[in-house]
Amino acid sequence: MFNSIKYIALLLLAFSLYSCKDDDTNPVKDTDEVTLNSIVNKTSGDYTFEVVSEDKELKEGHSVFYIRATDNSNNSIAKDLSVNLIMEMGMMIHSTPFMTEVVTMNDKEYIKVDATFIMASAGGSWFITLKSETMAIDERMDCTVIATGNVKRFTFEEKSYFVTLRSLDSPKVGMNDFVISVHTRESMMIHPAVTDLTTEVEMLMPSMGHGSDGNVSPIHSANGVYKGKVNFNMTGDWKITLRLKRGEMMIGEPIVYTLDF
Structure with a gap:
């Protein structure tokens, strides 16, 4: 009887050690990680700006993208910036419906832009403006919006x-x-x-x-x-x-x- 109990205890110990080893070699994947594609980037003076998206392109209609903005110490300045989306058509310019909020993804801070581009770049030239009076930032980032017919x-x-x-x-x-x-x-x-x-x-x-x-x-x-x-x-x-x-x-x-x- 004693030998049987001892044998079972040894089996349980071996199983627990194997389970711990398996957990160490197969860590749980961070399900919050988001794959982001670079759309356009720019460095100006002490600041770096990058437009990224889960899609590979900005598109006519509903398009969500993110702006990463940092200083030369890689500190986020997202909360200090105002954003606008502008279409330039010769002597005329117009904007488009959009909303912004500052979010954290992949342990980094971004400006999330939820936009509805009302036309594609074929009708003119789209660009993003990033401004901050206190930081003397006034940047333009040109971008392409592909046609969808949506x-x-x-x-x-x-x-x-x-x-x-x-x-x-x-x-x-x-x-x-x-x-x-x-x-x-x-x-x-x-x-x-x-x-x-x-x-x-x-x-x-x-x-x-x-x-x-x-x-x-x-x-x-x-x-x-x-x-x-x-x-x-x-x-x-x-x-x-x-x-x-x-x-x-x-x-x-x-x-x-x-x-x-």
Whole structure:
């Protein structure tokens, strides 16, 4: 009996030692680590600036990127900077909808920029401005915004509206998120979110002459973002028609997105 207990104890000890060794050679991966791609960087005087993104390029429509700004001792100066996004078109300039906040990722401080580029670089030249009066910083960083076709523009009652598709990058058979954002132009530099609309979504597969069931028209979530669902019941060519309303009045003409997968 004693020998049996001793044998079991030795087995448990050996197992625990093996487990500890296995843990040491296979540390738990930091799931908070984010892979960031460098978009553009610049060193000016005592400061270094870098624009990075989880995507490899900035794109027309919804695009999230981050700005790392440091002094020559590698200390972050993110909290000291103001950011603007500018499109230069000959003698005219304008901005685009965006929000900023300072965040920490990979143990570093960044300015997170949640932007909606209302046009691609083909229409002009985009650049980012970084400014600080107290630190005498006034920098320009040129960047390229690739075309996607995700932004639809229309005019209603002499005001420009911009409707941006923010989903369906990788559509699949079945239910898919259908997310849009809506902004208007108050001035060339101010593009507030539109939050008071209702929507209607209609699906059609032109080659087969049928639609789909179970679609959910987007409703406003926050900051001009509207979330719904669309159902692709088979692969092929699809046409999504979106109607925007304020009360009972339709705003602009129906917006059409087409895709084939």
